[in-house]
Amino acid sequence: MKTLKTPLLFLISLSFININSQEIVDHNAWDQILILNVTDEGLVDYDGVTNDVLVFYKYFRYLQNISPEDNWSKEEKLAYWLNVYNATVMKMIIDEYPITSINQIENPWKRKAFKSKDVRYSLDDIEHSILRKFGDPRIHFLLNCGSMSSPRLWNRAYTSSNIGYALEERTKEFINDPQRNQINSKTVRISQLFQWYENDFISNHTNVIDFINEYATTPIDKTIVKKYVTYDWSLNKNNEKTPITSNN
Numbered sequence: 035m036k037t038l039k040t041p042l043l044f045l046i047s048l049s050f051i052n053i054n055s056q057e058i059v060d061h062n063a064w065d066q067i068l069i070l071n072v073t074d075e076g077l078v079d080y081d082g083v084t085n086d087v088l089v090f091y092k093y094f095r096y097l098q099n100i101s102p103e104d105n106w107s108k109e110e111k112l113a114y115w116l117n118v119y120n121a122t123v124m125k126m127i128i129d130e131y132p133i134t135s136i137n138q139i140e141n142p143w144k145r146k147a148f149k150s151k152d153v154r155y156s157l158d159d160i161e162h163s164i165l166r167k168f169g170d171p172r173i174h175f176l177l178n179c180g181s182m183s184s185p186r187l188w189n190r191a192y193t194s195s196n197i198g199y200a201l202e203e204r205t206k207e208f209i210n211d212p213q214r215n216q217i218n219s220k221t222v223r224i225s226q227l228f229q230w231y232e233n234d235f236i237s238n239h240t241n242v243i244d245f246i247n248e249y250a251t252t253p254i255d256k257t258i259v260k261k262y263v264t265y266d267w268s269l270n271k272n273n274e275k276t277p278i279t280s281n282n
Contacts, residue, residue, distance in 0.1 A: 058110050059100065061117055061191035063093040068189045076178070077091045077187025077272035084128050094125055101150045109194035112168055116176050116192045119160045122189050123180050127269070135267045136180045171234040171245065172201040174227055175208040182266040183214060183225065209249040214263065217252050220261040 064086040091240040097118055102111040126147055138140050146154035165173050186209045216223040228242045235245040247253045
């Protein structure tokens with residue numbers, strides 16, 4: 035007999051307890067899906083998400099029925115678009131699941147998978163035409179494209195009240211994660227994100243290393259030639275069933 039996901043429905047019913055009264059957008063449903071289905075290491079129980087697919091689709095439609103307004107704060111807008119990006123990736127994956135990589139989906143970065151106010155957006159549109167224009171390179175560490183080398187998917191939704199903390203802490207975590215960056219006294223092998231978006235990281239710094247050294251627990255010697263870790267596009271799937279989604 036399959037375990038019912040009563041905890042998720044119960045938690046959603048408590049949405050106003052967890053949402054700051056000053057926040058315009060209610061990301062509570064997304065928050066609870068992430069809490070229940072994403073590990074601290076950013077691995078996703080995609081089977082668990084598909085079990086909650088009606089809740090997820092309702093949240094996704096909710097995002098599509100609203101759009102940032104001029105009176106929204108910068109933090110509210112940023113949290114909205116970051117959640118839109120990560121939820122769009124999630125939807126694309128679960129719509130095609132089971133797959134082993136997002137690259138098995140036809141042209142995933144150019145597919146117009148999100149619609150708001152009669153405008154259709156692709157992942158590239160959201161990242162390059164909207165999020166990067168906020169001018170904060172740390173946004174790259176909050177975006178998850180469903181891959182093992184991608185920054186870990188946070189098991190919380192972004193909100194206007196936690197976005198400042200998230201930008202700082204997720205950046206620090208990514209840079210010091212040995213699975214994504216290998217930094218020691220003799221070796222510097224960093225994520226290809228620093229190669230692909232180099233101009234974003236040097237906008238207020240002399241070079242990429244200067245940016246990394248702001249967050250690295252082991253500062254990089256600038257005399258060492260940096261190399262890049264080959265990006266692993268395999269799905270960030272958690273292969274261990276959680277008690278909530280397991281069959282009894």
